[in-house]
Amino acid sequence: MSEQPITLRVENVTKRYGDFTAVDNISFEVKAGRIFGFLGPNGAGKTTTIRMIVSITAPDEGKIELFGQKMSSELQDKIGYLPEERGLYKKMKIQEQLRYFAALKDVPQKEADKRIDFWLDRMGLSEWKLKKANDLSKGMSQKIQFIAAVLHEPDLIILDEPFSGLDPVNVETLLEVIAELKKKGKTIIFSTHLMETAERLCDDIILINKSRKVLGGKLREVKESFGKNLIALRCSGGEKVLEDKSLVEKVTEHADEKELVLAPNADTQILLKKLIENGAVISKFEQIEPSLNDIFIEQVKEKNA
Amino acid sequence: MRKFLAVVKREYFKVVWTKVFLITTFLAPVGMLAVSLMPLLMFSIKGNAVRVAVVEENGKIFQRLQENLSPEKQVEKFKRSTAESVKNLNASQDEKLKQTAEQFGGSFQLEQISPAGKTTEQIQNELLQRIADKDLDAYLIVPADFDAKDAKFEFYSRNASDFISKTAIEEGLNDAIRLERLAKANISEEKLKEINQKVNFSVKSIDKSGSVKEGNDWGFGIAFGLAFMLYITITLYGSVVMGAVVEEKETKIAEILFSSAKPFELMMGKLVGVCLSGLTQVAIWTFSALAILTYGAVMAGSLGIPKEFPSITPLFIVYFFLFFLAGFFLYSTIYALIGSMVTTTQEGGQFVIFTVIVLMAGLYSVVPIVRDPNSTFSLIASLTPFVSPVSMPARIFIESPPLWQILLSLGLNVLAICGLVWAAARAYRVGMLMYGKKATIPEVWKWIRTS
Numbered sequence: 001m002s003e004q005p006i007t008l009r010v011e012n013v014t015k016r017y018g019d020f021t022a023v024d025n026i027s028f029e030v031k032a033g034r035i036f037g038f039l040g041p042n043g044a045g046k047t048t049t050i051r052m053i054v055s056i057t058a059p060d061e062g063k064i065e066l067f068g069q070k071m072s073s074e075l076q077d078k079i080g081y082l083p084e085e086r087g088l089y090k091k092m093k094i095q096e097q098l099r100y101f102a103a104l105k106d107v108p109q110k111e112a113d114k115r116i117d118f119w120l121d122r123m124g125l126s127e128w129k130l131k132k133a134n135d136l137s138k139g140m141s142q143k144i145q146f147i148a149a150v151l152h153e154p155d156l157i158i159l160d161e162p163f164s165g166l167d168p169v170n171v172e173t174l175l176e177v178i179a180e181l182k183k184k185g186k187t188i189i190f191s192t193h194l195m196e197t198a199e200r201l202c203d204d205i206i207l208i209n210k211s212r213k214v215l216g217g218k219l220r221e222v223k224e225s226f227g228k229n230l231i232a233l234r235c236s237g238g239e240k241v242l243e244d245k246s247l248v249e250k251v252t253e254h255a256d257e258k259e260l261v262l263a264p265n266a267d268t269q270i271l272l273k274k275l276i277e278n279g280a281v282i283s284k285f286e287q288i289e290p291s292l293n294d295i296f297i298e299q300v301k302e303k304n305a
Numbered sequence: 306m307r308k309f310l311a312v313v314k315r316e317y318f319k320v321v322w323t324k325v326f327l328i329t330t331f332l333a334p335v336g337m338l339a340v341s342l343m344p345l346l347m348f349s350i351k352g353n354a355v356r357v358a359v360v361e362e363n364g365k366i367f368q369r370l371q372e373n374l375s376p377e378k379q380v381e382k383f384k385r386s387t388a389e390s391v392k393n394l395n396a397s398q399d400e401k402l403k404q405t406a407e408q409f410g411g412s413f414q415l416e417q418i419s420p421a422g423k424t425t426e427q428i429q430n431e432l433l434q435r436i437a438d439k440d441l442d443a444y445l446i447v448p449a450d451f452d453a454k455d456a457k458f459e460f461y462s463r464n465a466s467d468f469i470s471k472t473a474i475e476e477g478l479n480d481a482i483r484l485e486r487l488a489k490a491n492i493s494e495e496k497l498k499e500i501n502q503k504v505n506f507s508v509k510s511i512d513k514s515g516s517v518k519e520g521n522d523w524g525f526g527i528a529f530g531l532a533f534m535l536y537i538t539i540t541l542y543g544s545v546v547m548g549a550v551v552e553e554k555e556t557k558i559a560e561i562l563f564s565s566a567k568p569f570e571l572m573m574g575k576l577v578g579v580c581l582s583g584l585t586q587v588a589i590w591t592f593s594a595l596a597i598l599t600y601g602a603v604m605a606g607s608l609g610i611p612k613e614f615p616s617i618t619p620l621f622i623v624y625f626f627l628f629f630l631a632g633f634f635l636y637s638t639i640y641a642l643i644g645s646m647v648t649t650t651q652e653g654g655q656f657v658i659f660t661v662i663v664l665m666a667g668l669y670s671v672v673p674i675v676r677d678p679n680s681t682f683s684l685i686a687s688l689t690p691f692v693s694p695v696s697m698p699a700r701i702f703i704e705s706p707p708l709w710q711i712l713l714s715l716g717l718n719v720l721a722i723c724g725l726v727w728a729a730a731r732a733y734r735v736g737m738l739m740y741g742k743k744a745t746i747p748e749v750w751k752w753i754r755t756s
Contacts, residue, residue, distance in 0.1 A: 054564040056734065073567050081564040087556035092319070103311035104565035148561065 013062035037202030105152035238280025316578025369481035528699035550644030568730035632694025645733035667695035
């Protein structure tokens with residue numbers, strides 16, 4: 001995939017607050033036109049990293065490049081940012097707020113007005129245009145903040161936990177919009193601790209824990225690298241084979257099937273062969289990938305242990 | 306620059322387009338007008354003449370008292386108590402003054418009662434009856450030995466709390482007795498006036514070129530006026546500046562803002578926007594106050610009260626305005642800095658006293674400046690930011706300092722503003738990143754240095 005240009009490059013970035021190292025020597029690249037999942041448990045250093053990317057703070061060490069240039073406040077207009085801690089001016093009308101946020105991103109008001117109408121319509125909030133933020137529900141204000149992040153048509157959109165607090169219908173709307181933006185060639189960084197959404201959306205991921213990078217790369221490859229030793233099995237008989245520790249490390253019983261973890265260096269084909277030889281009647285034998293959730297939990301637990 | 310202007314616009318209209326702003330702006334002058342006209346209106350509500358019976362053996366005091374309480378005499382007294390410039394009044398002004406004196410001094414209808422063999426008790430009973438019948442308002446008993454040291458005059462009134470009548474009668478009585486005593490000592494009233502005549506103490510000041518001009522003691526007044534204006538606008542708008550900073554931290558909007566514009570742009574824009582809205586209000590008030598003052602001056606002129614204004618040049622007004630602006634911005638930045646350090650406006654309120662203290666220091670520095678505008682102290686005080694917005698105009702008014710000093714003073718204030726905004730912006734950004742707890746001063750200093 002080297003033909004895709006690199007939108008964002010984070011290189012050996014470290015940020016300290018006093019004695020506490022919030023981000024420790026993290027490096028990754030985000031390629032243009034892809035959705036990049038920025039994953040990690042709460043307090044891992046996701047928000048600190050994002051704040052350095054959008055130039056709210058500067059890294060103590062390392063460098064951040066956007067479109068091949070060193071990140072600076074001049075490049076801020078090319079990024080759209082939906083922070084995790086969201087807020088609107090309580091007593092300001094929705095249209096006024098969006099105009100203001102657009103002006104801060106250097107969008108002329110005429111153009112801003114057109115885009116505001118478009119986006120309010122797209123999000124189903126047109127009738128709220130002249131209402132004050134105080135009157136909005138939590139989900140609505142979240143959609144307004146999303147609009148504020150994309151009004152200036154940035155090339156890089158950073159969404160920090162964009163789905164938290166949204167009902168399923170709104171989650172669906174937002175997913176559609178994100179897909180549309182991707183189709184238009186926008187690069188999207190999307191930070192979350194919800195692995196299911198990440199799995200559904202992301203092309204590439206990075207997982208960080210305790211200020212450090214744990215793993216990263218294409219979602220497909222990451223899963224494959226963890227996916228070779230798990231087997232879902234539904235069968236009767238052959239219990240003896242499953243007790244062989246040189247073949248199977250661990251058996252987890254589910255309702256009507258078993259989940260097997262292969263022993264290191266064991267071969268699936270040999271296992272299958274031995275099961276059949278031992279008279280097991282097999283109705284399901286499937287090599288499965290671990291879910292991102294499993295990888296996440298395993299990795300985080302391992303590192304925290 | 307466009308972003309800066311966007312911030313200015315938002316902050317300005319956020320304040321100006323509110324009902325509170327409209328109400329305070331337009332009702333405050335009405336209120337002030339009402340307050341200033343209230344005493345005038347109240348005093349002009351005049352009752353009937355107070356009917357006083359004077360119980361006296363031979364009528365000597367009665368005569369003098371009647372004279373002293375006449376409108377002509379009251380006007381004369383008023384003239385004596387005011388400056389000499391009231392001497393030359395034309396007839397119609399004299400007439401007006403008489404009316405005014407009557408309004409403020411009260412009018413009397415005196416009646417002489419001579420004991421004619423009746424006992425004091427009998428007379429008192431008669432008079433009390435008349436007061437009860439509402440035929441009389443008060444009576445005064447003049448003792449026979451009225452010019453003795455311990456002579457006791459008794460005044461019985463239906464309404465003893467009418468302080469205006471009481472004072473007028475007491476003063477009239479005092480004058481009457483004094484004149485009686487003087488007559489006994491063979492000194493005429495004219496002679497006494499001559500003796501009491503004050504010296505004519507005329508102050509001229511010499512400026513640097515050696516030419517003589519009329520002296521004035523307006524320097525402190527000017528400084529006080531400036532300090533007062535600053536105090537009012539800052540107490541009104543400092544908390545607005547602080548609130549604007551705190552709001553964004555509380556609502557977490559700050560994070561979006563900082564990802565869009567430079568903290569300095571945001572902070573400066575906020576400050577300029579709020580200050581402009583404050584200036585809008587102050588301008589409306591100043592113009593209405595000027596209108597009222599002009600009206601008041603015209604009224605006073607028609608009443609014969611002298612108008613004496615200091616000679617003010619247009620250039621001085623420009624300087625006054627510039628230093629007012631510098632002061633307003635400078636003190637507002639302190640509030641912005643406070644706002645960036647605290648988490649709620651209530652918390653910030655605790656720090657507000659410091660700005661008042663600094664402002665007061667500026668005001669008191671004016672005393673030595675007025676006494677010696679060329680001293681080293683005066684030079685330093687009129688160049689030091691925070692103090693100079695008050696002290697420099699006072700110095701300019703008294704003597705003209707070199708232009709470079711005036712410009713340097715303004716420049717230093719502007720530098721101080723920029724420095725403070727810069728510090729406030731940094732403290733604001735770091736404060737936002739670690740919200741939730743109040744920062745200590747050393748912490749804030751660390752933020753400013755390291756962020």
